[in-house]
Amino acid sequence: MHLSFKNLFFTIASVFGIFAILILAKPVLIPLAFAFLVAFILFPVCQKFEAWGANKIFAAFLSMLSLFLIIAGGLFLFSTQIIDLSENLTEFKEKILEIFTDLTLFINQNFSFVPELERGELLEKIKSGLSNSVGTLVGQTFSGTAAFFTGLITSIVFTFLILIYRDGLVNALVQFFPENHQDKAHKMFKSVQQVGQQYLFGMFIIVLVLGFTNSIGLLIIGIDNPFLFGFLAAILAIIPYAGTLIGAAIPVLYAFMSYDSLWMPISIALFFWVVQFFESNLLTPKIVGGNLKVNAFTSILSIIVGASVWGVAGMILFLPFSAMLKVVCQEYIELKPLALLIGEKNYTDSEKDDKPGLLKKWGEKIKGWF
Known part of the structure; x- marks a missing residue:
């Protein structure tokens, strides 16, 4: 094994250059x-x-x-x-x-920071x-x-x-590649578009399913405005991890402030925990499918990097773009290790991750409609 400090320097410089462009x-x-x-x-x-x-x-x-x-x-x-x-809101603020x-x-009575408060x-x-x-x-x-x-x-x-100008944009990007690789480049861009489309349609379906599930559950619990809180939590779930926590915290806090019984906020918190468990382990893998998913490490890293670079917008955008980056990396021999780092197949021996999700199956069926 030989370590090329020249290639390492150019790699690090390129990464810093990309981040500088993203911020500026x-x-x-x-x-x-x-x-x-x-x-x-x-x-x-x-x-x-x-x-x-x-x-x-x-x-x-x-x-x-x-x-x-x-x-x-x-x-x-x-x-x-x-x-x-x-x-x-006025009563809530009070x-x-x-x-x-x-x-x-x-706190002051127990630790005495300020006397006679x-x-x-x-x-x-x-x-x-x-x-x-x-x-x-x-x-x-x-x-x-x-x-x-x-x-x-x-x-x-x-x-x-x-x-x-979608056709012209794709053709212009293809022209950057050598003539003998332009067909492969066109297929790569098509794959990126399909991955992005399937991911976004999958998230749309998940938001609908979560919205109705959350709303029905909150309606049974008895909180005011159940459909508003239910769909708000579903939409916030687009922001991975943090969005789910915020979406659950809003109705829990509202119930804690508006109702005298502690059972209401506790039951809402337990309900959202159960919904989150089934969404993460059953709903998302079945709808989106393993081929479009990125592993947990990449997901968390993309959220942290996205938040530091673009704020909330980065938390939303960097995860689907990570899935698209995986598709691009798979087309280059030098970048295939990066695709393995981003994807999920390298971290599981289960064959079920190689099977297409329900969304991909539905997409194949309705592809002829368009």
């Missing part, structure tokens, strides 16, 4: 990344409209309009519950402040401090909202352009 070009790359993922979902829909006689521009417009109508319909269904929840005050007094005085100081920080909070909220809508509009424009 974040305002452009994040909307572009989301646009590619949305375009993967809308690609078969766009093809269907084109098969019916629409040109590429009109087909792309109809595809995006269909997506907007679905999202708007979902928001309309939950609008009543959102309004009811917002009306209770309860949080009282609990925080009581907790502070309890009164509950009423402490509560007024906390409210006064919150009032003084409202201006800063409003400014940060306005800045964050403006950045969010700017990124959203940019993603919409990028998605529309990708759907229109």
Whole structure:
């Protein structure tokens, strides 16, 4: 074995260069990344409209309009519950402040950080401090909202352009490869698109299944606004690990603040734990399939790296892009060890991981429709 310090240096320099580009070009790359993922979902829909006689521009417009109508319909269904929840925010905030005050007094009585600390005085100081920080909070909220809508509009424009120029983009990328490898390159890009599409469709189905499961379970438990909390937790589950924890913590905290009985938050926490167990061990492997999954180490690493580079957007995006990176690495002999590190087959002897998931089987059946 020989270690080439020259190749090692160029490898490390390339990694640092990639991260520098990801950080510096974040305002452009994040909307572009989301646009590619949305375009993967809308690609078969766009093809269907084109098969019916629409040109590429009109087909792309109809595809995006269909997506907007679905999202708007979902928001309309939950609008009543959102309004009811917002009306209770004032009372909810008061309860949080009282609990925080009581907790502070309890700690101070046992450890005596501040002598003669009164509950009423402490509560007024906390409210006064919150009032003084409202201006800063409003400014940060306005800045964050403006950045969010700017990124959203940019993603919409990028998605529309990708759907229109998708053939030209693929052909242009293929031209970077030698002529004798262009067919393989075209197949590689097609595989990347299919992996991204299958992954995203799988996540969409999982969100629907989890949303209805969570909502029915919360409805049986008896919490207010069960469908809002149920689908909110399902949508947050898109963020691996952390999203599931946050999605469960929101209804648990709401139940703890709104109900006198401790059984309500405890039962909700147990319910979400059971749902998470079946989702991780049964639902996701069956729907997505082992071929599209990355191992736990890569998943956690992609979340940490994504959060440090792009924040919440990175936590969402880096995991599906890791699955796509695995497909690219499989096409190169030098990068196949990296594909083994990312994938899951190298870490299990079970043959079931080589079987396609239900989503892939369904995709093969409905492929002719588009």
